Amino acid sequence: MKRKVTAILLVLCMASSVVLGGCSNDKNEGGSATDNELSKNPVEGGSIVVGISQDVDGLDPHMAESAGTREVLFNIYEGLVKPDSDGVLQDAVASDHGVSEDAKVYTFTLREGVKFHDGNEVTAEDVKYSIERCADTSNGEPLVSAYSIIESVNVLDENTVEIRLSEPDTEFLFNMTTAIIPKDSARTIDANPIGTGPFAYSSRNEGDSITLKKNEEYWGEKAHLDEVVFKVVADADMLVSYLKGGSLDMVMRLTNAQAAELTEGFRIEEGTMNLVQALYLNNAVEPLNNEKVRRALCYAINPDEIMDMMNDGKGVRIGTHMLPGYKAYYNGELTNYYGQDYEKAKELLKEAGYEDGFDLEITVSAADQPHVDTAQVIREQLKNIGVNVTINPVEWEYWLEEVYGNRNFESTVVGVDAKTLSARSLLERFKSDGGSNFINFSDEEYDEVLSQAIASMDGEGQTKCYMKLQEILTEKAASVYIQDLASLVALRDDFDGYEFYPLYVQDMAKIYRVE
């Protein structure tokens, strides 16, 4: 509700993006501080203050809701496997892992000498406890929805754990990034977080800041910094003055205009936000239920013009509900499937019986300036085909309940992210009866191909299905796909080592101080 609370920064994290885990398994083309050689000579130790737009909603890794929370907790907790900056799953708490022939049994051997922050060794029991906690279906949905197919978690010996699935799933490894926490720590974990990550929890002042300190006995490459303070800056407009003023050292997801202000004393890293921004159309509502009308909108709206206006052209254009970062799955030709062509759009509208246009309401979360501005540019563009748009800015809570929950909207501009690295988590959403299919898209062919993809054993076939699904979304114009927004990170120049992840995380262990 408060414009400030979900300001620009939020455009990427949970509040404005529909949270469904997923991460690309390849570095996004946006490019970042490419090869990560240590520019100046690093100085160990020191402290950094990172600006975040909204306080974490809790410190319990399994209950973490917003992407903003997971972004911070990535530094405290680790799963059996852990994505690296290239998006490739590396072994973490587990030293290695094996998958059975029928992709139904996954076995993990624990790494020697991995300790929790409270000094205790990580045991197989802890792993079993953590996995089962997320798979528990006692009060409806399990904490991690993908775990619904787990049959059992068995401790083979004190450092090997075996997970049996009720049905084959070649991509199940992606879900093994769930945090490992000490046995029976469910009730205390939120107030007293214990994990195995490079940083340990130090203190918290609700709504204002969270402080993490270096984990001296980290099993892997230790962090350089002694302390990291995540400071809540609700008002995006204050970021630049706080950075310049010196009270903040690093801020993520700046707009181009903001970054332009930080001329000297700062290093600007460029990447993308891993969000599918689109004009999502409610397929159940007149006249959007008519495919021709939806296609007409696709012809009228020009993503390139939006990107120019918003971020001086920065950002990556997309043509379907898939992130370019997912190189293996991204269906490149769909990007320019709809070139801007007002005549064709008008023709389609005529065919659909809406020759002199119609009224369209775009509901948008008032706090996300980029989405509000995108809506305004769309309004100017749609004027050319007689569609007059009214923009209805609402509070985030209201958007969550009315648009996403009750699906009572005509169209909305928002960014949808993916929770896990698997393409399925992005595309599964649009199953006709999908719980989170908030645009009411329904197409038998789409459902058919989706179930094929899930069942198929070989990666090759699976990828072909995912490609087909993307085609259907684009051809049927389920929504008007626009871009994966540019994300700029400002880092004070006495720090270095920032690395973009294809996932919604900030790896503070890589950051180091330089003279």
Next chain:
Amino acid sequence: MKYKGHSHNFTLGLGITVFMVALILLGFLWTPYEPDAMQGSLKLNAPSILHLFGTDQFGRDIFSRVLVGAGSTLVIAAGTILIGGLAGVALGAVCGYFGGWLDEGVMRVCDALAAFPSVLLALVIISIAGSGKYKVMVALGIAFIPSFARIVRGEFMRLREADFVIGARLIGVPTPRILFVHILPNILPSLLSSLAIGFNNAALAEAGLSYLGIGVQPPDASLGRMLSESQTYLASGVWCAAFPGVFLVLLVLGVGLLGEGILDRFGGGR
């Protein structure tokens, strides 16, 4: 208390107010550019003859946005003192003149309302009714009733025992006529000046609300929002903050001086 410094207030105040209101009225009819039209090429341009107040981070013409923004501030502030004023006068007159339980009760409610920071009251009402110009006006109007009621009540209590009021009662003048024909004209000067002060507080409160993102919602322009957005560009585009701020101050200053001038010119009730 005619001090030389004061007599200018009226003329100065009237001058500034008329100038600002004229500009705003112009804004209602015509603005050099479409307030929301964005020009990618003209981002953060300094003030020039083309763009008197320069352009903001989206290349929008600040002069047009200030006019439209000030327009909504003016409308909201005027609406607020209308609602607050009318209700306040009626309530204050009745309580001040009759006193007793009614007065005690109403004053308690007024204290309760006054204990609410007007920002909060506006917040609550806007959340219920949804944001937008007219809802902010109603919210602030209600928030301002207590202050007007209290001022009018004080004046009525003071004049309740005045000789000419007792004289009127003896003649047999009916009470409503005593209240609004006999007593009211005598408190007009102080009422007008408190309306001027009320206008100022309302304008500032509206700016505060839209600064917090509660008042006027995008894409409508509002001075408070423009000020808040300008903070990012203080270094490279200070005019984004300067012009909306100065415009708001001038509007409030003009009305303030006018209120002060009225008090001097027509002799305050005090």
Next chain:
Amino acid sequence: MKYVIKKILGLIITLLIVSMLTFFAFELIPGDPARSILGTDGTLEQVQALREEMGLNRPLPQRYGEWVFNFLHGDMGNSYYYQKSVQDLIGDRIPITVAMTILSFSMILVLSVAVSIFSVRYANRLFDRIFLIVDQIMMSVPPFFIGIIFTAVFGLTLHWFTPGGYVSYEKDVGGFIGYLILPSLAIALPRAAMAAKLLRSSLLDEMQKDYVRTAYSRGNGPWRVLLHHVLKNGILPVITFLGMTAADIIANSIVVEQVFGIPGVGRMLISSISKRDYPVVEAIIVLIAVVTLVMNILVDALYKKLDKRIEVI
């Protein structure tokens, strides 16, 4: 004594009205805290289950009665969002807002008295003339705009303070107070300008009174007359004005906390309202009301102490 009881009774009634208004208001506001906590992937059953658990489905009067009962026992309930008791949550924020309020209140008093005395002593001379113009302008500037100017001038250019560099009082009280000076000044300036104008005109009125002439006839110099005799009488109307500004100071502090990044009660209030965190909002509103009303009572007492003419009303 009757006066004190009457005042306290009034306070309690007002507080009840305030808390009822808030409780009722939250019933009307769209948005449901359970959904707000569960976020996007909470299914309908989960939302209902959580509502049940949080007791949101019980009738309004019952919940309100229970809330008042707990409140009186110092238990303000738990925050929906932070799974923490409201006291702890607000506990360390109240001193910040209270410190800021006291700081700006004293700034208003000191500034207005000092400036108006000088301007009355040299009435109609240069100082007085300038004072009138500057004063009128100061009254028209909103606190958050002053905040922006302070940030730009003192923060970014002169680097007298680090914008956003709030220091918590646990770590370093000196730094804490130091950082609060500018925000408090931003809140105080417009109010001080109004108080100064009021004080100046009331002092000028008092100067016309007969007892001033008597004081002069005894051989008092102008300064002595002003400080010993006139100030005490002249300040009375200003005190009532200050009483009324308590609510405004807190309202403005909500906005100024935003500009200077101070984790005060104001910001928590705004974010809690948008998160539909009812217990936190309830507690803050009632606390703000208590602080405002207590301030009003203090001001009344101060007024009575200064001016003996007012018997116990």
Next chain:
Amino acid sequence: MLDVERLSIHFEDRGRREEAVKNVSFQLADGKILGIVGESGSGKTMTALTIAGLKKQRAVIDGGSVCLDGVDLLTLDDAQMRSVQGARIGMIFQEPMSALNPTMKIGKQLEEVLVLHAKLSKEERRNKVFAAMEDVELENPRELYEKYPHELSGGMRQRAMLAAAIVCRPKLLIADEPTTALDVQTQDGILGLLKKLNQKYGMSILFISHNLRVVEKLCGRVLVMKSGEVVEEGSVEAIFGNPQTEYTRELIAAIPDACGKNWKDGATVEQDEAVAEEIAVWQGEAVADENAMEKDVLEPKKVLEVCHLNAYYREGRVRRQILQDVSFTLHEGEIVGLVGGSGSGKTTLCKCVLGLLKEYDGVVIHHTKRPQMVFQDPYGSLNPRKTIGWILEEPLKVQGGFSKEERRRKAEEMLERVHLPKEFYKRYPKELSGGQRQRVSIATALMTGTKFILADEPLSALDVTVQAQMIELLKELQEKEKICYLFVSHDLDVVHLLCDRVLKVEGKTVTSMYG
């Protein structure tokens, strides 16, 4: 001791130059009392203030000198003058209510003079203050020391001011109309005190007043001033014995003398009526022999009957009785005085008669239409925002049934009956003098057609000459319009002159007295 030579002062008011004092010269020898008499605007107060160094900035001294013991005060700078003020010149003023600082204890205000002028210890100062209090006959000075001005009566406050003025034993005491605002008993008290101080300490007194009777009682020599000039000077006997100038004779003639009436006490109601008839007849003769008008000697109609009235003052639940068993009757054409000390219940009686106070039992019967009232303060009795015409027409509007022209004609006619020009119809109250406003009040009262007017000290705020004209008007209306007045006043001279009989309110009862 005090030698004023050709003192002249003028006022600079918005460019207009007003001569306030034109070369006034006089001497005041040691131990003598000099009275300065004159109407308001005669410059007497301005002269006194200049001597005491208290003149306003707007007044400019053109020339002349004011020598106190050979030192010309006009040449002293501020600091030197301050050493004289309070130490060598003491001053007391007219309004005891506002001449003392309301928020400062009496003791402290008295002590201030000593603090400024004498180097004494706190103890010594307190004793000197107590001594001064005894000098001015204030009982229990120790208790009074701690009290505040509003806790003292008018007389006590005047004495306190006097004590403050004389605590340093000044050579000269200037008294600016000290007794005007006091009632008769306290007035004599203060005059006695001044005489005592004059004899005891040889303190010379400069006494300014517009009340010649008081000046006659107190002063040795008298100075008569008119519009800034000394018209006549001489000993009291000379001035009052055979006044030289025309103006002085006029002043002396205007003093209302009691013409020797002595009042009998204790008459009953019946006797009231008998005597009332006798008076009506007597008045008839008095009027008859003047203009031989035929007088209807019918039994005069009753205007107001008050029988067994008990009035109370309610404070919360406590009910104090103010008036007990009050009965009297007023008849048309009768002027009845109402006298009594302040706090004797006089005001309560008026309120009961007018129906403004409901806390009474017993009977009040009005035989006329609504009783009307004329107030003491001419400035408050007329609605400042309305024209005289509007005020006069208000009663007709209330009765209704009159057209606009009729109302206007009646209003103008009434203006003539109270000897005011018709043009006043359009004027505003603030453009009229005190006397003229009282005439408008009376006119408004008559517009209601009432026969009973309660006049609450209508003349006390007016100048002597204007008072005389008002008395003529009241008498004229009594005869022509048969108006009955209840005339409240503490100025016994006026009461004796005007009233046929007098009601004395004392100790909760009302007694009738006849001339």
